[in-house]
Amino acid sequence: MESPTQTEPDQRNHKPVDIKQLVSLLLLFCLPLGLFAADGTSILETVTRQFSGDLDEMRTRAAIRVLVSHNRTGFFLHNGNRKGFEAELLEKYKEHLNKDNKRNQINIALVFIPVPFDQLLPALLSGKGDIAAAGLTITPDREKMVAFTKPYLPDVQEIIVAAKSAAPITSHNDLAGKTLHVLKGSSYATHLKQISHRFSKENRLPIKIIEVSEYLQTEDLLEMVNAGVVDYTVADDHIARIWSQVLKNIQLYPGHPIHSGSQLAWAVRKNNPKLLQSLNGYIGKIKKGSLLGNMMFKRYYEKTRWIKNPLEPNEHDRLNRVSSLFKKYAEQYDFDWLVIAAQAYQESGLDQRKRNPSGAIGIMQIRKATAADKHVAISDIEKLENNIHAGIKYMAWLRKHYFSDPSISPQDSVFFSLAAYNAGPAKVRKMRAKAAKMGLDRNRWFLNVEHAALRIVGQETVRYTRNIVKYYTAYRLAFDLHEATKKAKKQERGALSEHQVSNQKVTGPSLVNSTCMSAPKRPFATSP
Template sequence: MNLISIYKAFLVSILLFSTSVAVAEVEHDFQRLVPNYVSERYTDDLNKLKQRRLIRALVVPSRTDFYIRNGKISGLVVKLLDNYEKSLNKGIKKEDEKIQIVYVPIDFDQLIPYLLDGKGDIAASFITITGARTKLVDFASSHTRTINELVITNRNSNISLSSLEDLAGKEVYVLKGSSYIEHLEQLNKTWPDNPIKIVEAQEHLSSEDIMEMLNEGIIDITVVDDFKANLWAKVLPNIEVRDDLIINSSGFVGWAIRKNNPELKQDLELFKNKVKKGTLLGNILFNQYYGRDQKLANLRSPEEREKFSKHVELFKKYADQYELDYLKLIAQAYQESGLNQHLVSPRGAVGIMQLLPSTAADKNVDVANIKVLENNIHAGTKYMSFLKTRYFDDPEIKVEDQMFFALAAYNAGPANV
């Protein structure tokens, strides 16, 4: 997964939900992102990683665990890894001797393959520990927080489920590469003549995206971990969490490491025990991201919808002029500024599209006075069009992906994509 996929994951549904963060949340610069294609392959254990002063965390984009806001990376996994980085650097005074954790965003189904291939050192996601997976990798887990995998339905659907047996013959749409597939396949052994029709989602869709699809009536049934389902049920009014329909009960989740990295496993387990359920830090972090729904609900509020309505016609106007997708543009603007024309970044980026005045003045953009809302949207759209045409108008790049390349380049720079 490269920067295109990062942006696919963030922009698919950013128009429905906010990525605003809680007070005192850690943020890191966008430069801590390492696309997998520039990540050297190696399988070192902790001592050699310390010599490199670099640990690569494989992460999955998510509105709670790992996301980008205003050019910064945040989330529960980022917070946990930040604390782990501090523990690794305890007692080290010189900045150039400290170990840094960088982030390699990939799709969920690629976590273990990339780990085994040496493209990362920790698969830092909430991965359910299963027999099949433990044959491939080891896990660092505190084994204190148990997870139930629950059936989730659309409460307005005509489908009636009174027991797991009622899933027979029905289509269940689930996260690609997830343990839900393994556990649904085990259920299918119970009724082989009328199996559950397991549909794996496209690789860039998260469980959150799938629940949104369920909420909108696009699909009827999915399976999700209980803590995620219970959080999202607070802001998605049409989803029904079936606590009585459990696909797998009392499972454990953990971060994955290679089997030939015992030092890293031991060190991570020591750290995990400091942030596990029941510890002060562990409870604070979990509740900050999964115990409340305010940050998820922001874009569903009348105020946020009014922001969208207020600006959408201008985005349509300039998207049409430059033959771009206005929804992707407005999603980019929301990620950049929260649709706030008055925002000025520490680097001097201005307005709703967070454009530098020097970029707006460049001959390839040439739009004056970007402190004016319409000019800002015009300049940002024209710059996006320039990026797409100049750098990514290549027949070998799928038309769909050309725009995602441009979106990624808008933040990271075309040389880094």
Template sequence: MRRSSSLVAFLLVVFYLFLAGVFLPGEATAAGPEEQETADPWLTDEAAAVLYRPVDTRKDDLGPETRTIRVLVHYGRTEFFVANGRPFGVECESFIEYEKFVNRSIRKRKPKISITFIPVRFEDLIPYLLEGKGDVAAGLITVTEEREQKVAFTEPYVENVSEVLVAHAGARIPKSLEELSGRTVHVLRGSSFSHHLHLLNERLAASHRSPVNIVEMPASTNADDILEMVNAGIFELTFVDDFVAELWQHVLPDITVVKEVMLHKGGTIAWAVRKDNPEFQKSLNAFVDYGKRHLKKKIAEVTKRYFKDVKLLKNPLQQELFGRVKELSPHFKTAGSNNKFDWLMVMAQGYQESELNQNRKSPRGALGVMQLLPSTAKSIGFSDIRTARNNIAAGVAYLDWIRKNYFNEPDIPAEARVDFSLAAYNAGPLRIQSLRHEAKKRGLNPNLWFNNVERVVLDKIGEEPVRYVSNINRYYIAYRMSHEIEKGKEHSQ
């Protein structure tokens, strides 16, 4: 497989370390992250500049008067994110290196060019670029004919991209696309993977074979989520781009990348610029070429300085937990009904808190399934939370109390109220409420958690509350799908 080897290797190593949560400053707690003792020498003041919304519109090409290059980035924990005031991610590290590269030819006493990152939704990358709200779009973008009609792409830094099968290590591994007949595959809704699987089903039908059961995940889910659920054994099979699969197999121990089972092959990944910016395109192409020869040392530095243990998603459906689920389900159903929560959602929270273990006790004295402090329980009318029934009732009542007292504004959608309440259960309602105000100042939507307030929480508090809400939503998906399967079995009997 031919690729721009050294640059790609650098990007892949950085990417894989970010998937593992490596560059995060450490486990955050409700009391907030500790201050960092030393600054990361990779990050200059100029490189650390982040704008949370485009503030000007211009379409100038790279030239002698250029002082700032605005990089439109897709906000996510792989491509780009901000933690404790510092930007991280594969595209961030790439353009920090580019900043050094582009400034090499500028004399010492002349003003340097600085990089400014502008995080946007993936679907806004190219439209904002064309509108002049940024100078380059960077989001691990696949080059397609449709996109090439709108923008100019740099030389690819990942070539010959294939859509490959990824399976749970304990699953029966198909050896060909035809052996997917009758199997269930989870993929992103509206993705190229889904499109190619439907084409496969047409071929299977022509040969009188059973179709693939294609399960398209909600738009709020991403490939990272699905891969983690495959690793946990919640799902068995999915498809992702091969270079992403290569990264994840170093991070997730229980996935198997089946390279010989490909839905599509021959794709490329590149950065996008406007067609009337040839000098900028030429500069980026030179950087891609430079990367082939000069980034091997940086790979070693990244690996040595940042490698840490991986935090893994667990499987809430594993066999040894079935007894707990069966025993506790009635309590979650009652508590959910009494407080107007989906009982599967609060059971997912219980799994995140304690793995549904009533005997769990935290160092701070939090008890039981919902890991609630006795003092907190008493403040809302529960004097004894030593039984699973009372513990669950108190925990869900407290979650409802948070929702009613802090996140009950009419402008907050119902689902977002649940997300905010979960975050506040973990990090404290006053902290989350104050960061909603901060999100508004940054041009983000203070009434939405995902891709909005969660960005600021990651920046100001750390990973813990963000991962807490994310994990609960993933466990909820697992419980919901399992529950629907069981209901289907009951109806068929």
């Protein structure tokens, strides 16, 4: 980055945080419109703006929005990296789309938008995303609404998972009168209802099916079974098997599946045949049964090295440990603190220990000379707080000194400041001049000055700004989902404890109900 007193940028040669790295929820984001309001609402509106066009329109936007429901098997974070069977499939699809692009072409990006599981298809149909990818089982009811790709995982069994202390299951008949907690909106609930309907015809007790909060996932339920909080749940056999090697107090019953031969696939809108064709062409190469598909399946579902103890701190906890400092100095210099957090994640992976041969130090990767300049004047940047303070103060100086012209919107002034933090303000000045000569808007970064940036510095600064926006959006969306999940778990446990004491049906404020839910507002609830 450039010191405030320098006239030429200090070209840093360090490699930025890997494009695959994400925060508590991940996303590879290309923002097609220069919207970046201080409160973050406009960025979310851009991500969730309703689009229903086919692959051609997505290429024009340089983004395909993938609706995901985060879990710790198919789509999760491990040591700062996006991992999971489904995550890797999607990453390779992005490479497939961009393989023939030239140097001056903007690569298409995958925008991962986390939503509760039961909102995947509604969000897809309303144009909030382009692909729903979260281990969806193809069912007749779902096929009426959406178009499914070819299955990437065929012949999946849905099996009962029980606490070892619970009564054993020797046949479906043993489920009569039992209470099973399953994921809301899942095929598990549908198939259990079919079995329970048969019981009613046979004068057996029905199954009590509890569809838990949409903020919980199958892995959360497996944890709760392992802890003895609930007795029974249902999971896909490959998920149950891998987690049974970590959760030692669960018992699997693969001999009595509630449904056999399920097929997992991605979903798209029925009016997107080109996207469907593209996905199907790709899936044919990587589905289970193909060489690559089998390799990835074994990596995630036959080995346990990648599985973290569910009780260990996750990426959200990493952010929590430094969030108070981001909030303190972002407020002081009038930034959205999550923008700064996303920038720090791009710079260092939120690691104050990081050092770069160019002299960049710490979580904000700022140089001592820059921090010592009279316009920043922060010493001891080896200390976490000082490093954060110096980085944010330098950002504020860049914004005020170079990008405060009224013709530049507040949101684009932030984008330009981020670009200058990476490439130096002198280079950004050249980019803006080049954009004007190209007939583009020199006061807007995305789809304007970034095109000039490609010609001057290549992909580096374009990727840098996009990555920060993707991380920001991931933080923004995932942060609320994470908090809602914690609340759901707490209320779930409390409600079940009350139920066990009173031996009465759970009511009141619980997020568990067999017919309805009371949960925090969903990310899309107020979106336009």
